Amino acid sequence: MSVDRYTELIHAEIDGELDAQQRAELSRYLLADPDVRALRDDLRRLCAALDETVQSEPPPDLQDRILAALPVAQTARAERRVNPVNWRHAAAAACLVAVGAVIFYSLRGQAPPATDVAGTMAASGDVVTLDTVDIRESSLSGRVSLVRDSAQLGVRFELTAPAPVDALIARGGHTLRVTDVGGATGPGGTGMTVTLPGVAQSAEQVSLTFLVDGRQVGSAVLRAPESR
């Protein structure tokens, strides 16, 4: 009787990987030798106990620690021009969604949902355009503008794309995700303005990352001029 063989069969049984023939083979070993039965009982009990291990809650300050250590200001690309898309950027975008959205939203926990911040600013006559970046990519084109009314900043999207585009808006340590800022179901040439929470600051910088299906398709940085 091969120790290696019946041991292997016992482990495979625990992992639910035995076929009928192997099960019959293991049964023969079990019937023939009480030590094999003892080994099987012990391993099954051990694995059951391990499987019941309860995951511990992480310490409450872990989120704040991670966030405090993250280079938040660098989360979106601090480049004025739109970057070309390649797989590395796609990976980075995927991670930004996974880490960025997860970390920034959940860790900060103070950023309001996009539906709470997307809205119409004051009457068009009172809205001033502070900065505009043209976007010309194969999968995304148009322009984005930083606008303000008497009190608040906003980002105006005038984008077209063959697929729905989401935007990550990073500003002052918060990142918001806004869905459908352009593309198949987005506003396209009609434009859409997202009002940013809080009061507009002088020389403020807003970083935008555009995503289609979780992949980065472009980025831009908008800057408010310094007030005099």
Place this chain on the structure above:
Amino acid sequence: MRYQKPVFNVALRLLRNPDDARDVAQTTFLKAFEHLDDYDPSFRFYSWLYRIAINESLTTRSARRPIQEVSDEEADESPGPDRCVEGEETRQAIEDALMKIRPELQAVVVLRHVMHLSYQDMSQILQVPEKTVKSRLYSARQLLREQLLHHATT
């Protein structure tokens, strides 16, 4: 945060120290963020995170005072199969035993039995063939069993 709890728990089971696990979890997310360009999108994102967490945990563990690990030979010399201890004592004994086996064996146990990952996922995370994952897991279970039997008779 979606991955915070599993990453923390991987580190906690490998280090058995909440403060160290918290530090490892923090480092894991920072490293992931800093090395986003290294992420290969053909693999699952959490596999990549777990790999970082395990590597960080093992680095932290190796920096500690060496733990007296149990070799296969020592385990084979343990007393015969009397039944193991029960309940909470079992859990404690298992945690003690887990800390005494080799780190690469410890990692497969944590990934399989605590994180409930498939062999395929474990293979990706540990960057070894599935056959090696199974072999390590079988060895780890055997060693843990021997440790628990030893515990029950002392």
